[in-house]
Amino acid sequence: MFGFEHLLSVLIFLPLAGAGFILVIPGDDEIAVRNARRTALFASSFTFLMSLFLWFGFDGSTADFQFVEKTDWIPTYNISYHLGVDGISMLFVMLTTLLTPICILASWDSIKTRVKEYMIAFLILETMMVGMFSALDIVIFYIFFEAVLIPMFLIIGVWGGQRRVYASYKLFLYTLTGSVLMLLAILVMYLQAGTTDIPTLMATRFDPSLQIWLWLAFFASFAVKVPMWPVHTWLPDAHVEAPTAGSVILAGVLLKFGGYGFIRFSLPMFPDASLYFTPMMYGLSIVAVIYTSLVALVQHDMKKLIAYSSIAHMGFVTAGTFTMTTQGVEGAIYQMLSHGVVSAALFLCVGVIYDRMHTREISAYGGLVHKMPRYALVFMLFMLASVGLPGTGGFIGEFLVLVGLFKANTWVAAFIATGLVLGAAYMLYLYRRVVFGALEKDEVKKMLDMSPREIAVFAPLIVLTLWMGIYPVSFLDVMHVSVDNLLGQVQIALDISKSAVVAGQ
Amino acid sequence: MAEVPNIAPVLPEIFLALAAMSLLMLGVFQKATTPDGVIHASRLTSGLGVVTLVLALMLVFTVSGDTRIAFDGLFVSDSFATYAKVLILIASTLSLILAQNWLERQGAHRFEFAILVIFATLGMMMMVSAGNLLSLYMGLELQSLSLYVLAAFHRDDTRSTEAGLKYFVLGALASGLLLYGSSLVYGFTGTTDFATIASTVAAQDHTPMGLVVGLVFVMAGLAFKVSAVPFHMWTPDVYEGAPTPVTAFFAVAPKVAALALFLRVMVGPFGSLVAEWQQVVVVISILSMALGAFAAIAQMNIKRMMAYSSIGHVGYALIGLAVGNEAGVQAVLVYLSIYVFMNIGIFACIMAMRRGERHVENIFELGGLAKTHPGMAAVLAVFMFSMAGIPPLAGFFGKFYIFLAAIEAHLYTLAIIGVLTSVVSAYYYLRIIKIMYFDEAGIEPLESPLPRSISGVLAVSGAVVILFFLVLAPVVNWAGAAAASLF
Numbered sequence: 001m002f003g004f005e006h007l008l009s010v011l012i013f014l015p016l017a018g019a020g021f022i023l024v025i026p027g028d029d030e031i032a033v034r035n036a037r038r039t040a041l042f043a044s045s046f047t048f049l050m051s052l053f054l055w056f057g058f059d060g061s062t063a064d065f066q067f068v069e070k071t072d073w074i075p076t077y078n079i080s081y082h083l084g085v086d087g088i089s090m091l092f093v094m095l096t097t098l099l100t101p102i103c104i105l106a107s108w109d110s111i112k113t114r115v116k117e118y119m120i121a122f123l124i125l126e127t128m129m130v131g132m133f134s135a136l137d138i139v140i141f142y143i144f145f146e147a148v149l150i151p152m153f154l155i156i157g158v159w160g161g162q163r164r165v166y167a168s169y170k171l172f173l174y175t176l177t178g179s180v181l182m183l184l185a186i187l188v189m190y191l192q193a194g195t196t197d198i199p200t201l202m203a204t205r206f207d208p209s210l211q212i213w214l215w216l217a218f219f220a221s222f223a224v225k226v227p228m229w230p231v232h233t234w235l236p237d238a239h240v241e242a243p244t245a246g247s248v249i250l251a252g253v254l255l256k257f258g259g260y261g262f263i264r265f266s267l268p269m270f271p272d273a274s275l276y277f278t279p280m281m282y283g284l285s286i287v288a289v290i291y292t293s294l295v296a297l298v299q300h301d302m303k304k305l306i307a308y309s310s311i312a313h314m315g316f317v318t319a320g321t322f323t324m325t326t327q328g329v330e331g332a333i334y335q336m337l338s339h340g341v342v343s344a345a346l347f348l349c350v351g352v353i354y355d356r357m358h359t360r361e362i363s364a365y366g367g368l369v370h371k372m373p374r375y376a377l378v379f380m381l382f383m384l385a386s387v388g389l390p391g392t393g394g395f396i397g398e399f400l401v402l403v404g405l406f407k408a409n410t411w412v413a414a415f416i417a418t419g420l421v422l423g424a425a426y427m428l429y430l431y432r433r434v435v436f437g438a439l440e441k442d443e444v445k446k447m448l449d450m451s452p453r454e455i456a457v458f459a460p461l462i463v464l465t466l467w468m469g470i471y472p473v474s475f476l477d478v479m480h481v482s483v484d485n486l487l488g489q490v491q492i493a494l495d496i497s498k499s500a501v502v503a504g505q
Numbered sequence: 506m507a508e509v510p511n512i513a514p515v516l517p518e519i520f521l522a523l524a525a526m527s528l529l530m531l532g533v534f535q536k537a538t539t540p541d542g543v544i545h546a547s548r549l550t551s552g553l554g555v556v557t558l559v560l561a562l563m564l565v566f567t568v569s570g571d572t573r574i575a576f577d578g579l580f581v582s583d584s585f586a587t588y589a590k591v592l593i594l595i596a597s598t599l600s601l602i603l604a605q606n607w608l609e610r611q612g613a614h615r616f617e618f619a620i621l622v623i624f625a626t627l628g629m630m631m632m633v634s635a636g637n638l639l640s641l642y643m644g645l646e647l648q649s650l651s652l653y654v655l656a657a658f659h660r661d662d663t664r665s666t667e668a669g670l671k672y673f674v675l676g677a678l679a680s681g682l683l684l685y686g687s688s689l690v691y692g693f694t695g696t697t698d699f700a701t702i703a704s705t706v707a708a709q710d711h712t713p714m715g716l717v718v719g720l721v722f723v724m725a726g727l728a729f730k731v732s733a734v735p736f737h738m739w740t741p742d743v744y745e746g747a748p749t750p751v752t753a754f755f756a757v758a759p760k761v762a763a764l765a766l767f768l769r770v771m772v773g774p775f776g777s778l779v780a781e782w783q784q785v786v787v788v789i790s791i792l793s794m795a796l797g798a799f800a801a802i803a804q805m806n807i808k809r810m811m812a813y814s815s816i817g818h819v820g821y822a823l824i825g826l827a828v829g830n831e832a833g834v835q836a837v838l839v840y841l842s843i844y845v846f847m848n849i850g851i852f853a854c855i856m857a858m859r860r861g862e863r864h865v866e867n868i869f870e871l872g873g874l875a876k877t878h879p880g881m882a883a884v885l886a887v888f889m890f891s892m893a894g895i896p897p898l899a900g901f902f903g904k905f906y907i908f909l910a911a912i913e914a915h916l917y918t919l920a921i922i923g924v925l926t927s928v929v930s931a932y933y934y935l936r937i938i939k940i941m942y943f944d945e946a947g948i949e950p951l952e953s954p955l956p957r958s959i960s961g962v963l964a965v966s967g968a969v970v971i972l973f974f975l976v977l978a979p980v981v982n983w984a985g986a987a988a989a990s991l992f
Contacts, residue, residue: 072978073974073977073978074977074978074981075978076978076981076982076985077981114875114876117875117879139905142896143896143897143901143974146895146896146901147895147896147897149895150890150895153935153938154938154942157938157939157942157943158875158942158943164943165939165943168939168943169932169935169939172931172935173928173931173932176893176895176928176931177925177928180894180924180925180927180928181921181924183905183908183924184908184912184917184920184921184924187905187908187909187912187920188912190909191909191912191913
């Protein structure tokens with residue numbers, strides 16, 4: 001495995017080291033700002049290159065955790081700094097390391113004030129996100145999970161739009177409320193199992209009646225993060241007010257915390273409760289898909305529209321996860337990955353024209369295709385990927401989720417599938433209003449097509465979207481064994497409780 | 506032949522008492538004999554006072570170790586007392602370092618300040634080492650009397666004198682309650698010695714009503730000293746009125762001492778009455794957390810806000826007491842250690858809030874601080890996130906152990922209320938960050954550069970709060986050993 005024993009620690013702390021370097025750059029002048037930008041880009045790109053070793057060194061034929069590191073942290077409490085990735089988390093780590101340099105590149109010119117602090121915040125954010133996905137100790141997981149709030153709060157609050165204070169508070173307090181309840185559940189689990197080690201906890205069987213409470217506490221945290229209807233209201237606000245790169249990282253990575261949490265914790269640790277709550281999850285997912293799609297149809301603000309579409313797409317994820325079928329869970333993971341790439345790209349698309357016009361009102365645009373043909377093409381690709389056009393990453397995820405759902409429950413599948421139609425409706429409607437139509441407005445007539453830097457930002461995302469759509473096996477192979485193993489464990493646990501019930505009668 | 510009492514365990518206290526008295530004389534002579542005597546005397550006692558406290562800290566380490574008893578059980582030196590004393594001494598030292606600059610600029614630099622701080626510290630050390638209701642009262646009064654004077658130290662300022670008077674009147678009432686409770690306890694157990702009370706109470710099959718009443722009075726007195734709801738009324742006024750360095754001192758050292766004393770009295774002599782006092786502690790804990798969280802939202806004066814915040818934090822610490830076992834005590838000790846550094850850091854920032862000759866205390870004066878004082882803003886933001894309990898900062902670990910102990914003891918309701926009020930309190934901590942980072946700068950920036958003493962304390966406390974996770978394991982183990990010595 002290339003002998004990279006501490007690869008994950010390197011990935012976690014490289015961005016932090018970069019942040020430290022930026023901190024000691026003296027001065028506030030143009031040169032210092034440029035150096036800050038370059039350091040940030042260098043640190044995050046180098047992290048991405050290092051994470052390629054993770055991709056190539058990963059062994060997809062085993063469900064074990066790989067690149068494992070373990071150091072005692074609080075030995076008397078049996079809490080250790082334990083890291084590792086399996087087929088589920090590895091891809092999320094890759095997604096994070098890929099999106100961060102893109103975000104930094106995307107804010108190259110659009111962030112003009114307090115550039116140093118901005119770059120530091122982003123690098124710290126990357127540290128926390130990578131740490132979150134690779135943590136194998138639930139306390140370490142929680143620390144990274146929560147700590148994300150600090151840079152995110154500042155990014156939205158300092159560099160955000162008009163109502164940034166409201167949005168940042170809402171994000172912070174919603175998420176915190178959910179997670180403190182999860183913290184209590186973590187403590188209960190620790191006292192039951194005597195360990196905070198995630199692999200051990202997965203093998204621990206909690207009492208089914210206790211599972212219900214633990215599941216609900218974790219649900220409080222993950223549902224806010226996903227976000228699921230009806231606790232989704234922070235997301236449109238946060239997305240609209242955040243700077244472009246903030247929206248990108250929010251949609252691209254932070255929303256995946258919830259879905260990842262359901263797959264990593266709720267399913268394997270509380271299988272009975274997960275089964276018990278499946279109807280509720282289906283119900284909330286259906287509402288999320290249909291209701292938020294309809295809401296997206298009537299939005300005047302581009303970012304808000306895409307924010308609502310994110311909620312709808314995450315509805316597919318939660319529905320797919322709780323089918324507890326291989327297709328459903330793999331589809332959910334795939335959907336999260338492709339949504340991470342596609343929604344990130346869509347927010348970047350909005351950012352491109354926002355940087356020129358400084359408005360997100362859809363009605364302010366129109367006829368862009370005449371002035372910005374390259375932009376129109378890029379936007380179209382990602383718009384179609386979001387709709388789920390075959391050949392793009394979006395299709396594979398939605399298709400797999402629907403296959404899983406049809407196996408589990410036809411009615412739910414039928415309702416969720418309406419999301420595809422509605423998705424096509426609001427995305428095409430958005431595209432028509434912004435890109436097509438007559439070129440009438442004076443400001444729009446003055447707009448220039450994408451610059452080389454902007455093309456460089458989109459290029460990797462275009463490649464990835466098409467790759468994920470055309471040759472999904474390279475990603476599915478990575479996760480397949482891990483997902484199978486996870487569902488196998490869940491099935492065994494459910495069989496045991498079923499036989500226990502039968503024996504009890 | 507009269508036996509020579511074993512004074513070895515009391516060495517740090519004796520040293521402090523002697524040093525304080527020598528400093529007092531030194532100060533008087535210095536003031537009388539040199540021109541500019543006032544400022545010289547004050548600088549001298551303040552500098553030597555810091556040295557004295559550091560030496561006392563070293564002495565505390567030399568007597569640490571096994572449980573040792575002096576003066577026939579009046580004085581107990583165990584690892585619990587050592588832990589609390591170390592915290593108290595660190596807190597006093599840092600507050601004294603911060604104070605001098607502020608006092609000089611306010612024209613309140615009298616040399617008695619350092620001496621009063623040392624006497625108060627001595628009283629606190631007696632409190633945490635008390636092994637008898639009498640030595641408890643002695644320590645408590647030495648502490649309280651010094652603090653009353655300190656609160657009114659800025660005697661030309663009406664707010665300060667008002668704060669001192671208010672504190673004195675209410676504090677005397679609390680001392681009266683405590684004494685009355687103590688006398689009831691003595692009446693129903695026939696002793697004032699903690700160990701004998703414990704064995705007497707444990708031996709009774711049926712707890713006499715009078716003893717419970719006495720216990721409740723003792724608790725009321727102690728709750729006043731830790732400023733737990735419903736005995737918190739004095740806190741906001743005294744915090745606001747007292748000179749800022751005194752408020753900083755109030756917020757840390759006496760809190761540690763009073764909470765440590767609370768723990769010792771509850772689990773020591775009254776340990777077998779857990780069922781009786783647990784519900785009372787649960788109620789005051791919930792009330793303190795809720796009041797601290799909600800009332801602070803309306804505060805615009807940062808010292809008043811910190812007063813309510815400290816009431817809330819006492820509520821969390823009392824969760825650990827409500828648990829009433831070793832894990833609970835350990836959690837409180839860890840919590841207090843973190844609390845000291847967070848608070849002293851925040852008060853260092855408050856002392857730096859100055860425009861020319863004017864001290865400002867309104868939170869909106871911090872507007873735009875991130876632009877004018879990026880370093881101070883960053884450290885203050887770290888403290889605020891830490892107060893709100895966001896990992897990986899120190900404040901999170903304090904709450905972590907408190908809630909762990911609560912869950913272990915099946916106090917689920919208390920834990921859930923605790924985490925929810927911590928979300929509420931996050932709101933006003935975030936507001937400080939919002940003002941510093943999101944708002945535009947006010948009319949004129951705060952004074953810069955910061956005095957060296959303030960930036961030094963900020964650097965130390967900031968480093969502790971950020972890097973606490975590195976030393977978490979040893980601190981927790983040490984707190985565990987300290988807690989074990991109480992049981």
